[in-house]
Amino acid sequence: MLSDRYLTDDAAALPLARELYEVMQQYPILSPHGHIDPKLILENKAFANPVELLVTPDHYITRMLYSQGVSYESLAIPRKDGSCNEVDPKMVWKILADKWHLFRGTPSRIWVQEILYTLFGIDEVLTPDNASSVYEVIDSKLKSAEFLPQALFNKFKIEVLATTDATADDLSTHKAIRSLGLAGRVIPTFRPDDVSDPLRADFKSAIAKLGAAAGVEITSFAALQQALRKQREFFKSMGATATDHGVFSAQTLLASDAEKENLFKQVMQGADLATVEKYRAVMLMEHALMSADDGLVMQLHPGSLRNYDQQIFEKYGADRGFDIPVSLTFTKELQPLLNAVGHSPNFKMVLYTLDEATYSRELAPLAGAYPSVRLGPPWWFLDSLNGMARWRDAITETAGYYNTVGFIDDTRAFCSVPVRHDVARRFDAGYLAKEVMRHRINKSEALELAADVAYNLSKDFFIL
C-alpha cells in the first residue's frame, strides 16, 4: 500500500511498523539544524514557480543534472556576481522531467515525489509526458494563500525551526518573526566558520563585522574571545541553543593565552598552512570552552573539501554540489577537547560525519563513553534510506539509541522539511519493528523508542 511506503519490506514486521509510525506522526517537527533563510518566513512571499520551489535552490538536484551534461546556465543557476541566465522556468522544469530517471534510487527523488504527493496531491512519477501538467498544478497552487511560507510553516507542524546565522547577524529577522504569532518557533544558530578559518576570502571582513556587531575592536585574541562571547550571549537571548562548526578537520588544540595571541597575530598577517591549521584547532577548542560556559550545544561537521572545483566556484560560488568529502578521523583530533571539557556538566557536543568508516570505529565508542557527546544522524549525502540503515546498524550496538539525537533535515529547501522528517520516521518505524522481530527489544520498548527518536532525544539534548 502506498501509505506503507518506506516502512519496511518485511511483511511480518509491517503491522508493528505502522503502529510505531502512528506514534511518531503525533509529534510535531523539531528541526534543530537547517539552512532555511529566515527572510523566507518573514517576507512570506509566494514561491514564484515550481522551479524556484524545487530546483534552483537545491544543489542535490542541480549537481545530479550537471553530472549528466546539463549546464548550470540552462538551469538559470545564479552566478557568483549575482547575474543569472534568463530561462523560462517551464524549460527548466522540462529538463528536470526529461532527466528525472537520473534520480532513481536517490533521496532527492523521494523528497520531490513526496512533496508532489503530500503537498500538491500528485501521485504520479514525474515524466516528460506529465511534466507540463504537473507544473501547472504546482504553479497554480503556489498562487494560493495556503501555500505562502507562513501558512506552510503552520501546516508543517513545526515546533522549532533552527536557522544558521553569521556571527555578526543582528537577528532582526528573527526578532520580527517572533511577533508573527506562528504556531512554532524560529531560532538562530551561531555559525562562526568565517571568523575561524584564515584561508577564507572573507576572514578579515568577517572578523571586522563581528567586531562591529559586538561593539568590540578586534585587535587581539582576547578581543575576539570577548566579541564571540557577547554574540553567543546575544544569540542565546534570541533563542539560540546551539552553534554549528563546518570545518575541514576535527583537530583541536589547547593553547595558552600567549600562544593564542601569537597565533592571532600571525594569521592576521597571513600565515603558512601549519599556523592556519593550529589556529583552526585552537578556535574549535575555544568554542568548546565557551560552550562549557554558556551551554550552547556544539555541532561539529568536519570532512568536506569545500569548493572543490575551481571553475564552478569562480563562476557560480559556493554550495553548488562540488563539495567533496575526505577521509576523516576523530579520535586523536578530539582528544584535547574531550580531555578539556568532555566531563563538564554544561558541555554538549553533536558529531556528524561524511565518512561512514568512523561510525563504528570512532563515533559510537566516543558517544558511548562521554556524557557530553552524542551522534548526529546521517548527514548530507548519507541522509537517505540506505544511509540511515547503515548508520543505525553500525552505531546502535556500541552507542545505543540514547547517545544519538533525533533527525535533522539540514536543508535549504523549505518544503522538503516535513517530507525529510517523515521519511526518517518511516525508516525508524520499520527499523524498530524489525528489532522487535529480532527479539532485541519488546513492543513496549519500541513504542517508547519511537517517541524518543522522533521527538524526545532532540527536545532534551538541543534544549528545545
Added chain:
Amino acid sequence: MLSDRYLTDDAAALPLARELYEVMQQYPILSPHGHIDPKLILENKAFANPVELLVTPDHYITRMLYSQGVSYESLAIPRKDGSCNEVDPKMVWKILADKWHLFRGTPSRIWVQEILYTLFGIDEVLTPDNASSVYEVIDSKLKSAEFLPQALFNKFKIEVLATTDATADDLSTHKAIRSLGLAGRVIPTFRPDDVSDPLRADFKSAIAKLGAAAGVEITSFAALQQALRKQREFFKSMGATATDHGVFSAQTLLASDAEKENLFKQVMQGADLATVEKYRAVMLMEHALMSADDGLVMQLHPGSLRNYDQQIFEKYGADRGFDIPVSLTFTKELQPLLNAVGHSPNFKMVLYTLDEATYSRELAPLAGAYPSVRLGPPWWFLDSLNGMARWRDAITETAGYYNTVGFIDDTRAFCSVPVRHDVARRFDAGYLAKEVMRHRINKSEALELAADVAYNLSKDFFIL
C-alpha cells in the same frame, strides 16, 4: 528453483526478479575491461585439460589453495624463469576437489560451479568423490570442436571483448582476429603502466619498446608524449576505446613543460621516491589531458600493493594472488586532474576501488557531480554477490544508476566471462526487484534500468 539462483531471497520479489533477468538475458555481453589473451582467440587451440581451463590461470583459485598449505609446486604453477614442475593434471584436479570446501561462500566457487553447470552440464558440487568423473566429463568435451575458443566466443554471445595491451604492442593479433568473422569484436585497451612507473624493473625497456613501436626516439618528455599520442591513435584505429591505469595512488599533478622534462631526466637517471611519485602523478595527468583530446576513456584502478610477497614474486612472478590492497583516498588526489579536464566535453573517466570506504565518501559524490566521471562496478576481490550489494547500497543514493557503467569481468579465465556477467545480471535483477518492493522505483522504471545496467550504460560510456 535452480533457475532462480542468486536472484533474490525474497519470495515476494522473485517474480519480478525473474522478469527483469529475462530482459537482461536478451542482451549480448559487453566486456569493456578484461585480461583475456587475444592469442587464445586467434590460435583457437583446444584447452589441454580441466586444470589448464579452470585452475592454473586463475590466481583467485590458486591463492586460496596456497592459503591452506597447498604449494604452488604441487599445482604446477609456472615459475618466473619459465620452468614448471611437472604434475599430472589429474593430481591437481584431485587437490582442487579435496580442498573445494575452502571456496564455500566465495565467488570463485560460484563461477567454477556455473561453468560446470552451464558449459558442461554438471549440476553437482565438486567433491573428492566425483572429482575424477567430473574431470573426465570436462576433459572429453574440451576435445570437441564446440569447445574451441572461437566457438565458445560465439556461443557466449560476446558483442565486444576488450583485452589489455602494452603500449608497444603491434596489435597484429587483433588485426588477425578481425578477419576471422567472429560474431563479436575483440578490441585492444591501451595500458601504459610500464612506461609510467620508474620503479618497475621493465621501465626503461618499456620506454625503449614504446619508442621503437612509435618510431620515436624517446630522449625527452616531449618525445614520450609524442610516442604515447601516436600509439594511442594507433590503438584507437584498431578499435580501442579506452585506456587502463593500474596505479598505486590516484595522485595527479599538473606540471609545466619544463618541470616535466626535468622529471623525465631525473627518473631516467634513477630518482628518489618523492620524484618517482611526482612523475607518476604527472603521467596520470598526461593521460587525462590526452584523453580529453582523443576521447579514449580513462580507467583508473588504484590501491593495490603489487607483488607484496618477495618470495612468491621472486619464484613465481606477478599476479600470483599476493597483491594486497591499501587504504585509499581520491578526493585530494584527483583534484588537479578534475580541475584540468573534469568539464572537458571529450573527457571520460571510470573509477574503480578496492577500498569500500571510498564508495559513499568520495566516489559517489565525485561521480554525482562531474559529467566526465563514472563509477566502475566492484572490482577484483569485491566482484561478488555481497560486494555488489554493498556497492549498489553505498553509491546509488548519491550517484544514481546513470553515473555508473555496466559490469566488467576483469578476468584472465575465458570461460568465466559469461558466467560472471550472468551472476552480475542475476544480482541486479534481484536488486531492482527489491527496489520496486521498497517503492523507490516502479516496475516500468525497473525494466528500463535492467536494460541500461545490463547493456546501455557500458555501450554508451565506453563507446562500444
Added chain:
Amino acid sequence: MLSDRYLTDDAAALPLARELYEVMQQYPILSPHGHIDPKLILENKAFANPVELLVTPDHYITRMLYSQGVSYESLAIPRKDGSCNEVDPKMVWKILADKWHLFRGTPSRIWVQEILYTLFGIDEVLTPDNASSVYEVIDSKLKSAEFLPQALFNKFKIEVLATTDATADDLSTHKAIRSLGLAGRVIPTFRPDDVSDPLRADFKSAIAKLGAAAGVEITSFAALQQALRKQREFFKSMGATATDHGVFSAQTLLASDAEKENLFKQVMQGADLATVEKYRAVMLMEHALMSADDGLVMQLHPGSLRNYDQQIFEKYGADRGFDIPVSLTFTKELQPLLNAVGHSPNFKMVLYTLDEATYSRELAPLAGAYPSVRLGPPWWFLDSLNGMARWRDAITETAGYYNTVGFIDDTRAFCSVPVRHDVARRFDAGYLAKEVMRHRINKSEALELAADVAYNLSKDFFIL
C-alpha cells in the same frame, strides 16, 4: 518462539537454522582468548552479589551508564589507588534497572538478559519495577553451591579456557587449577605488552620482573630475547598455545642484532617517539620470529588508543571504557613480518581489528593468501549481532570460512562466557541457513560448516 531468538528473521530459513544450531550446541566451548582471572576459578568464592557478578567488572556496562551521567562513584568503581566508594549494591542495581533502556539494541543487553534467563531462570526484561525482585532471585542463587565458579565452569561445558597473563607470571594459579579435576582445561596466554612498549609507566619494572622470573639479568636485547624465549617455553609447558599482542599500530620492522641492541639501549634511557615506535615494531617482529620457532600462535589486536581520557585514567585506571579505536592499516605494516615468516610452516597469526574498513580491504586478502594468517572474529565493540553480520559479509567472499578462527569471548565477565558463545552460534546458524537459501552452499556443507565454525577451526588453529 523464544527458543529461536537471534537465529534468523527469515521464516523460510528458520527450520534449517534450528537444525544447524542443534549441531553447534553439541560442542563444548573453546575459549582461546579471554580475560577471566584464573584466581576466580581457583579460589572458588561465591560472587558477593548481582552487582559484583554483572556490573562492576564489566566496562561495557559501566561506560554506557557513565555516558548518560551516572558517576563511577555511584557505581562503586574501584579507584586507581585501590580505594572505593562504599555503595549499597542494591542501589547500584537500582541504577542499572533505571537506566536499562540505554542498553536497548546493544550486545550487553543481550548478554545480561541471556544470563538472567539461562542461568537464573528470569525471562523478563529488567525494569525499575522488577529490579529488586530480580536482585533477590540472583542474590539468593549466588549463595548456593551450584553457583560457585568451579561448579559454573563445569556447567558451562568449557573444554578450554585461556586466560591472559603477564610475562613474569609464575603461573602458580594455573598449576593449582590443574589439580582441581575440572571438566575442562584452564590455560595461560603469554602477553608481553608491558615489556614491548617503552611508553608504558610500568615498562622498566616489567622488564625487571621478566628478568627475575626467567633468571636472566636483562641488560641487553640479547638478554631480553633470552628471557622472553625462556618464559614462552615455560608458558608452553603450562599449556599455553598462544601469545597476545595489544598494540597501537601493526607496524613491524626487521632489524639487525646491532640495531636491536642500539634500540634497546636508547629506549632504556628514554627515547623520542620515533625510536619508541621502531622498538615496538621490532618487538612485534621478534615475537613473530619466536613464534615461527616455538609455534605459539601470535594474536595481534592493534588500533585502540588506550586510556584516552586523562581524568578517568588518573582516577580509575585502565579498562574503564575509555579506550577509543583509531583508523587502522595492516598491509604495509605487516609486510616486513610476512616476508620474514609468512610462509614458515610453524608460524601462525590471528588478526583482529576495530576498524571494519580493513575487513575486505586488507585482512581478507591477507588471510586469503598467506597460510600462516587467519582472521579473528569481530572483537570488542564489534562482537555483536550486526558486527558479526558485517564481518561475515565483508570477509567470507575473499577469505572463505577456513581462513578464520572460531568465536572468542574476550571477556572479564565469567558468566558471559557461555552466553556470548551461544549468541555467536545462533548468529552463525542463521547465517549459514541463509547461505543455503541463497544457493551458495548446500545443506550438507552447512552442517559441516556449523561444526567447523563452532569448534573445529579454533581447535585446529589454536592447537587446543
